[in-house]
Amino acid sequence: MMHDIDGSNGSILELKDVTKSFGGIHALQGININIQKGAIVGLIGPNGAGKTTLFNMISGFLGMDRGEIRFNQKEISRLYPYDRSRLGIGRTFQLPKIFNNMSVLDNVLIGALQKSSDVNESKQVAMEILRDINMDTIADSFPGDLPIASRKKLEICRALASSPTLLLLDEAISGLTPKETLEMIDLIEKLSAKGITLLIIEHVMKFIMNISQWIVVLNYGQKIAEGTPEEIARNETVIDAYLGKKELSC
Amino acid sequence: MKVTTGQRLQSYIKDPLVVFIAVLGILPLLSSHHFYLQMLTLVFLFAFFSEAWNIISGFGKQFSLGHVAFFGIGAYITGILYADYGISPWIGLALSGVFGILLALLIGFATFRLRAFFFTLSTIACAEALRVLFTYWRLGSTGLGTTIPAVNGLGNLTFSHEIYYTYLAYILLLTVVSVTYRITKSRIGYYLFATGGDEEAAKSLGVNTYRIKLIVFAISGFFTAIGGGFYCMYMRYIEPCMVFAVDFSVQFAVFAIVGGLGTIAGPILGSVILIPLSTFFRSWIGGLFTPIGFLIYGIILVLIILFLPGGLMKGISMMKDKIAQRISSRKE
Numbered sequence: 001m002m003h004d005i006d007g008s009n010g011s012i013l014e015l016k017d018v019t020k021s022f023g024g025i026h027a028l029q030g031i032n033i034n035i036q037k038g039a040i041v042g043l044i045g046p047n048g049a050g051k052t053t054l055f056n057m058i059s060g061f062l063g064m065d066r067g068e069i070r071f072n073q074k075e076i077s078r079l080y081p082y083d084r085s086r087l088g089i090g091r092t093f094q095l096p097k098i099f100n101n102m103s104v105l106d107n108v109l110i111g112a113l114q115k116s117s118d119v120n121e122s123k124q125v126a127m128e129i130l131r132d133i134n135m136d137t138i139a140d141s142f143p144g145d146l147p148i149a150s151r152k153k154l155e156i157c158r159a160l161a162s163s164p165t166l167l168l169l170d171e172a173i174s175g176l177t178p179k180e181t182l183e184m185i186d187l188i189e190k191l192s193a194k195g196i197t198l199l200i201i202e203h204v205m206k207f208i209m210n211i212s213q214w215i216v217v218l219n220y221g222q223k224i225a226e227g228t229p230e231e232i233a234r235n236e237t238v239i240d241a242y243l244g245k246k247e248l249s250c
Numbered sequence: 251m252k253v254t255t256g257q258r259l260q261s262y263i264k265d266p267l268v269v270f271i272a273v274l275g276i277l278p279l280l281s282s283h284h285f286y287l288q289m290l291t292l293v294f295l296f297a298f299f300s301e302a303w304n305i306i307s308g309f310g311k312q313f314s315l316g317h318v319a320f321f322g323i324g325a326y327i328t329g330i331l332y333a334d335y336g337i338s339p340w341i342g343l344a345l346s347g348v349f350g351i352l353l354a355l356l357i358g359f360a361t362f363r364l365r366a367f368f369f370t371l372s373t374i375a376c377a378e379a380l381r382v383l384f385t386y387w388r389l390g391s392t393g394l395g396t397t398i399p400a401v402n403g404l405g406n407l408t409f410s411h412e413i414y415y416t417y418l419a420y421i422l423l424l425t426v427v428s429v430t431y432r433i434t435k436s437r438i439g440y441y442l443f444a445t446g447g448d449e450e451a452a453k454s455l456g457v458n459t460y461r462i463k464l465i466v467f468a469i470s471g472f473f474t475a476i477g478g479g480f481y482c483m484y485m486r487y488i489e490p491c492m493v494f495a496v497d498f499s500v501q502f503a504v505f506a507i508v509g510g511l512g513t514i515a516g517p518i519l520g521s522v523i524l525i526p527l528s529t530f531f532r533s534w535i536g537g538l539f540t541p542i543g544f545l546i547y548g549i550i551l552v553l554i555i556l557f558l559p560g561g562l563m564k565g566i567s568m569m570k571d572k573i574a575q576r577i578s579s580r581k582e
Contacts, residue, residue, distance in 0.1 A: 059454060085456035093454075099447030101512070102440075110444045114456040117437045162455050 012037045012166055012197050013058065018067035020053060020221075027053045028221045031067070035166075035214075040188070040198045042212035042229075044205075046241070049218040051201045052094055055168050058199075059091045060084045071166070086114060090164030094171050094201075096151040098143045105130065105139040107154055111161030129157050133187065149180040156187065167191060169200045173207050185211060209233065217241075267515050271427065274522070278416045287412040293525045294419035295481065299498075300505035300517030301426045302473035305433065306466050307503065308512040311446030312366055315499050316373030319357075319380050320350045320471045322494040324478025326384060329396050329488050332406075339407040343479040350475025354468040362463045374496070381494030388490060398486040407483040415484050422480065423518070426473050430514055433466070442466055446512070474502075508554050510563025519562050524551075 011034050018031040028050045035041050043051050056062040058069060060081035069077045076084055090111075099107050108126035109119070116122050130136040133153060138146070143154060152172065159167060172188065173181045181204075188211060192198060202208040208215070209229040217225040217232060219241045225232060232238055278290055299321070307313050327349055328342030353376075361372045388394050402410050409415060433439040444452035445459040452459050482488050505524055510516025527550065531543030558565045 061450065061453075080458070081450075081453040082456045082458045085454055091454050093451070097448045097451035097454075099444055099451065101447045102443050106440065106443070110440060110452065110457065111455045113437050113440060119435065119437060119440065158451075158455060 010036050012072060013199070014068075014070040015054075015058070016068040016070070018054070018057060018069065019065050020050075020057065020062065021065055026221045028057070028218075031218075031223050033216055033223065033226070035197060035199060037165075038192070038195055038197055039214055040192050040200065040212050042208040042215045043199060043201045043218065044203075044208055044215060044232075045218035048220075050221040051218055052170060053221075054218070055091065055170055055199075055201065058084075059089055059168060085162055085164075088163070088165035089168070090159035090162055090166070091168040092152070092155040092159060092170055092172070096148070096155045098146075098151055098154060100142065100144045102142075103140050104135065104143055104146075104154060107143060108157050108161045111158045114162045126161055129161050132190075133157050133160075148175050149177070149183070152176070152184070153187065156191075160191070164196060166197045166199065169198060169202075171201055171203065173202060173204055181207060267427075270515060270518070271424065274423075274518070275420055278413055278420070282413065284412055287416050289526060289529055291412065291416045291419045291484070292529075293521050294416065294423045295477065295484075296501065296505060296525055297518040297521035298419065298423040298426050299474060299477050299502045300509070300521055301423065301430060301514070302470050302477065303502040304506040304511065304513075304517045305430055306463070306470040308506050308516070309434065309439070309446060310442045310463060310466055311512075312362075312463055312467065313370045313503075314373040314467075314470075315370055315496075315503065316375070316377035317470075317474050317502050318494055318496060318498040319373065319377040320353060320474035321478035321481070321498055322377070322380055322384065322490070323349050323353055324475030324480075325482035325488050325493040326396075326478075327475075328479030329398055329482040332483070333396055333398050338405055339479065339483050340405070343407075343476050346475040346479040347472045350471040350473070350478075351468045353475070354471030355464060358464045358467045362460050362467075374499075377494055377496065377499060381490050384490035384494060394491075395487060395489040398483060398488075400486060407480075408486075418480065419484075422473075422477060427514060427518070429469070429473075433469070434514070438462060438465065504551065506561075508551065508561055510561030513561070513563045516561050516563045523562070 013033070013035040015031055015033040018028055019026075020028045031054065043054065045051050053062060057064055060076070060079055060083070064077060067077070068075060071084070071087055071089060074087070076087065079087070099110065105123065105126055108129055109122055112122035112125040112129075113119070115125075127136060127139060130139050133156075135150070135153060135157060138150070143151060146154065156167075156169070156172075169188075173184050176184060185207070188198060188200070200208065200212065209232075212229055215227065215229055215232045216223060217235075217238050224241055225235045225238045227235065274294070278287060281287070299317070303314065303317050324343075324346035327346045328339050331337040331342040331345070332339050357369075357372055357376050361369045385394065388396070398408075400408050402408050433442070441452065441457045441459075441462045444455070444457055445462050449459050478493065482493070505520035506517040507520070508524060509518065509520025528547055531547045532540065535543035535546075554562065
């Protein structure tokens with residue numbers, strides 16, 4: 001079985017009883033998730049289900065009230081975001097957080113500098129990544145005026161430069177045209193082929209059902225289901241709580 | 251490929267910033283008029299302060315409005331050690347730098363984990379607290395003001411001719427510019443830009459933004475405190491209301507903003523233009539009309555900020571782009 005909750009050696013990320021409240025609102029309640037190395041996992045749920053909160057907890061931007069997060073068997077719950085990044089957890093943001101005060105190349109350079117303090121050497125690494133993603137032609141331009149698709153891709157390039165083994169993508173294709181979506185799917189498959197484990201939040205069902213090997217469904221801060229896309233598409237609880245119809249086109 | 255010293259020298263000569271600073275270095279030789287040299291000393295000194303402020307507030311976007319705290323601490327450490335205990339101002343300057351670092355770490359430690367807004371407020375509060383503290387302290391001893399004895403000599407950092415001060419201020423400026431330049435080309439510099447750009451994104455890429463801000467704030471505090479010590483030896487008189495005056499903090503910021511925030515040349519350009527301008531309005535339009543002079547100075551500042559929000563450096567780069575466009579369209 002590809003995904004299990006027993007913490008076997010193949011898992012890269014384990015969440016145990018992760019709980020978080022904001023005042024009286026239970027954002028996440030006793031979440032248990034186990035993600036296997038190299039997998040593409042989709043995280044879905046209606047607005048306010050707790051998906052981005054979970055991302056913020058995995059990447060260290062939010063603390064937990066209770067629970068445990070293990071990355072490569074190591075307890076990371078108390079580590080700062082930059083420590084988690086250095087361990088290999090990369091992320092993008094729902095609204096891309098690009099450094100508008102520096103060029104596209106320098107944006108990627110910030111990620112590359114994590115592995116080497118040599119600026120020139122890191123610039124070469126950053127350039128190679130941009131070339132690989134076909135963004136080298138805009139390396140010297142400033143990202144302020146870039147379209148949303150390029151901003152999302154730039155955020156991925158930047159995270160990629162820090163050599164993550166787990167990449168969290170928050171709404172990778174929302175707002176993209178069909179053509180841009182296809183390009184993004186190519187990119188995600190490329191990342192997966194490099195051996196990077198991917199955890200993706202997405203609202204576009206067709207996309208997430210197609211690309212993911214495993215889906216986790218959140219609703220009102222609780223995990224209501226997980227399984228293969230086919231299992232999720234047939235799951236009555238998910239259909240009732242989220243999808244609202246019996247048949248899901250994949 | 252290894253770059254030879256000759257090649258490096260050639261690239262420096264082609265750099266407009268190097269040419270600009272070199273030209274500034276020649277200016278004191280053009281006239282020995284005391285008023286002229288005094289103005290140049292202030293230009294260099296305030297370019298130095300503004301540059302030191304710009305490291306953390308321009309490049310790092312951590313907006314300090316209490317940099318006068320470092321300035322005042324530096325002035326008092328150097329001044330009191332020399333005037334009351336006869337300790338060489340050079341030792342005083344070194345100690346000022348150390349205390350500048352410690353003060354920066356203290357303020358930064360308490361506020362850098364909070365949002366930038368709290369940092370700005372705490373810098374103002376710290377400067378004001380120090381002003382009040384020093385006012386009470388000095389009231390209880392020898393009176394508010396401290397006069398620095400004038401015994402000429404390099405060891406006492408006291409000179410008979412203005413040009414020595416002018417060139418010492420120039421050396422201070424050169425030092426802070428070269429340190430800033432090195433920072434901007436290093437990993438710390440890039441991490442600082444990232445921190446100023448978007449702190450969360452920087453953290454997600456492995457940048458310990460808290461540490462970067464602390465280091466850079468300490469560097470900025472170090473230079474400002476040393477400058478404060480030098481200013482004390484130059485003016486030969488200090489009092490709390492003078493060296494902890496919020497006006498100084500604002501001036502450091504204004505010169506950098508008008509010149510170009512987050513650029514190396516910006517603070518120098520701001521100082522080169524605004525110091526002579528304010529001196530002109532103060533001295534030529536003097537007497538009863540002094541307030542009109544200040545008014546015109548204020549209007550000029552507003553106009554620059556209104557029409558060139560990126561500062562004069564932004565205006566220069568826009569002009570360069572336009573000229574380049576015209577040349578290329580002519581060629582076609």
